[in-house]
Amino acid sequence: GKLQAKAAIRDVGRVLQMPYGQVDRISKMIPANPANPVTLQEALDTEPRLREERANDPDVARLIETALKLEGLYRHASTHAAGVVIGDRALDELVPLYRDPRSDMPVTQFSMKYAEAAGLVKFDFLGLKTLTVLDRAKDLLAKRGIKIDYAKVPLDDPAVFDLLSTGNTIGVFQLESSGMRDMLRKMRPDAFEDIIAIVALYRPGPMENIPTYIRRKHGEEAPDYLHPKLTSVLKETYGVIIYQEQVMEIARTLAGYSLGDADLLRRAMGKKIQAEMDQQRAIFAKGAKENGITQKDASHIFDLVAKFANYGFNKSHAAAYALVSYHTAYLKANYPVEFMAASMSLDLNNTDKLNIFRQDLERMKIPVHPPCLNHSEVEFSVEFEGDKGAVRYALAAVKNVGREAMAGMVAERTENGPYKDLFDFAHRLNPRHMNKRQAENLARAGGFDTLHGDRAQVFAAIEMLLKQAQQSEEERGSGQVNLFGGAAEVAVAKPTLPTVARWSATEKLKQEFDAVGFYLSGHPLDAWAKTLDKAGVRSSVSYLAGLGAAESAATLAGTLMAKRELRTRKGKPLAFVQLSDSSGAFEVTMFSETLDRYRDILVVGQSLVLKVTGNLDNEQPRLTVQSLQRLEALAANITDGVRIFVDDDKPLKEVASILKAGGRGRGRVALVLNMERDAREVEIDLSSSCNISPEVRDALKSVSGVVDVHDI
Known part of the structure; x- marks a missing residue:
């Protein structure tokens, strides 16, 4: 450096x-x-x-x-992260070398510029996560008997261009930012060359040419080829100079440059060194004159090309990126289940990105099955019933469980078959592979649901199960045999699971959120769907998708996930609040007056209704809260009543007491009893109408044995 x-x-x-x-x-x-x-x-x-x-x-x-x-002297030795130099003989015969203490590879003591002058060729070998996504998707497809050769993928698949034109490109290499998706919808690419152009144009500098390219592509503006002789050079980009190769071809076509001289021109333009530019302008004008082009036209074209060359992109680079973009789009358009599973596996520890993928799967109507000890793999996998595919959540994507521990459990299941119940799991578990925190997070995420459906009971039994695992391990290690001899395995009596109240639907989702990083099996707002619809509440995704530069207002609802308070330069309080609804997550800003008024109800886990104004600022949504209230308070004024879900008759007396204390009102009340033996539910309407205030609703939810409370 x-x-x-x-x-x-x-x-x-x-x-x-x-x-x-x-x-x-x-x-x-x-x-x-x-x-x-x-x-x-x-x-x-x-x-x-x-x-x-x-x-x-x-x-x-x-x-x-x-x-x-x-200034300008070398301060320390540094190594290019991906640069590899190649010579026609042993490198120590061409350049001085030294050994980087952080690497086993020798390094040239010459910088890039001087290494090239010494006759070496430099290549950049860049590691790309997306190539691993392509490889994993290929493996997942092979398990279904589908073989794919990316070298033979057709570059004119209509499904790919339909996907790109709708902007549904979450996970597609280089094309998934909000600005890029908006550009795709406007451009409506219909050829591979369009993707190359998109990759090259969507950067600071060339971006100003995007509207011109789009208008010309759709016939709304005539292309300007600068000179008739340049039609063949600029036709594929509608007269817009996009690539460095076009700069070189312009010089060759108009001024008779050789390939080598054209490359020198490109470099001079990029460096903007005035002396070199003046020299090249004279050479360009002379060559153009010999080709019958006036000095005025030659100077004009030279200035246009010079302006572009400062930020021109190498087409061969853009084409290489575009090919990876196309392949990922091809997978998403034709094999979305495998593509999304492979993409999610590369972001196992990034819950924000996993939530974006989950929302995209929901948009595509592809189910996401919860983590499961008997069905999940360490990474994300796919499951098919006929033609209907689903993504199975990865065990290692659950927070704080550890990849190695999950790999051990999957290996045991693969070798000895599915786990039969909680105690079979404990008996087969190597206790060195799992601690209490890991097991509890699996329980909170639903990983034990197929072994025992009551998450609260599993959570409470974790310590006991780990003790059982330790006991089984010790008995296996001691070589004990059972009474009948021969077998090394010892039958261990199954202890009784602790008796605890079931988690309510709200509590179950809260625990799942803490273990996974987002709501997976449902959302706290699901129970309020009818109330939200009556109140004209919009989904955050639909509102954010319609935002533009002009400010617009909306009513949104969300469950508070996090709050961060700061101070402005003037010392006034300011808060950034993160919320989520069933369509996704969003962030709002609360300024001092609004924040002071509503601070008491800004509690993590609280569901709120917000009136906001918003717009796009540098392509990023900016939402400001104008007012808000607890969702329960809104529901009290517009709900028709509630359904109270219970597992048995034990909580009925306390439920009746709460409803009586709340007084009469206009709210209808129905009791829904879960009949586990018959696998059905029985709903009973109460004869009297009740006052369903926020306090009454909160009290009902807190009753032991009440599973959930929904709007009617």
Whole structure:
């Protein structure tokens, strides 16, 4: 790495033993521009305060003069993350080498520029996570007997272009940002060349040409090829210069450049060195004149090409990226279940990304089955019933369970068959592979549901099950035999599971959220669907999808997931609040007045109804809360009544007492009794109407034995 202006000032100041505060102040006078770092001389030319400091303080003058001499020198050795150089003989015969202590590979002592001058060719080998996604999807398809060869995938599949044109590109390489999806919907690509252009255009600089490209593609504007001779060069991009190769072809076509000279022109334009630009302009004008092009036209075209060349993208690079984009889009369009499972496996520990994938699966109407000890794999897998596919949630994606522990359980299941019940699991578990926290999180996520359906009871039994696992392991290790001899396995008596109240639906979802990172089997707002519909509440996904630059208002509902309070520069409180509804997660901003008014109800897990205004700011949604209230308070005014779900008659007396204390009202009440033996439910309407206030609803939900309370 080379010494840049700020670093040179700081290093020299340290050597000169100048006060840190003084050196820091001088350093901060140098403008920061990471994309195009300012030199110390440029800073002196443009920053009067820096010149004043140098003129008034001999120590600062010495600091700056020394830094000017050192700027640009190599500060330390660094290795290119992906650069590999290739020569026509042993490298130590061509360039000096040294051994990087952090690597086993030798490294050239020459920088990229000088290594090239010494006759070496440099290649960048970039590791790409998406290639692993493609490979895993291929393996999942092979398990269904479907063989796919990406080299033979047709590049004109209508399903791919339909997918791209709708902007449904979550998980598609390079094409999944909100801005990119919006661009795809406007462009409606219908050829592979469009994808190449998209990859090259969607970057700072070229982005300003996107509207022109789209208008010309759809025939709303005539292409401008700059000169008739350039039609063949610019036809595929509708007259918009996109690629560096087009710069080189323009030079060859109009001014007779050789390939090598055209590459020198491209480099000169990219560097913007005035002396080189003036030299190239003269060469270009001379060659163009020999081809019958006027000096005026040649100069105009040279200026247009020079403007582009500053940010032009290499088409061969864009094509390579576009091919990976196409292959991922091909999988999503034709084999969405395998593609999504493979994509999710590469983001096992990123719950935010997993939730985005889950929402996308929901949009595609592809079920996500919960984690399961008897059906899940370590990573995400697929399950099919006929033509209907589903993604099975990965065991290792549950929070804090550990990949190695899950791999051990899956290996045991593969070798000795499915687990029969909780005690069979405990008997076969290696206790060194799982601790209490891991087992509890599996229970909260529903991992034991096929062995025992009551999550609260499983959660309460974890410590007992782990003790049983330890006992079984000790007995196996001691070589004990049973009474009848021969068998090494010892039959262990099944203890009784602890008796605890079932988790209510709300509590079950809360525990699942804590273990998975989002709501998987349902959402707390599901029970309020009719109330939300009556109140005109919109889903967050539909509202966010329609946001633009102009401000719009909406009523949203969400369960509070997290809150972060800050202070503005003026010292006023400000909060960023994260919520989720059944369609996805969203964030709102609350300013001081609103925050002070509603702070008491901003509790994690609380469901709220919010009136918001929002718009897009730099393609990011910005939502501001105008007012909010507890969802229960809204429901009290508009609900027709409630259904109270119970497992038996034990809670009925307490339920009746709460309803009586609440008084009469207009709310209908129905009791729904779960008849486990007959696998059915019985619903009984109460004869009197009751007051279903937020307090009454909260009290009903807290009754032991009440499974859930839903709106009618």
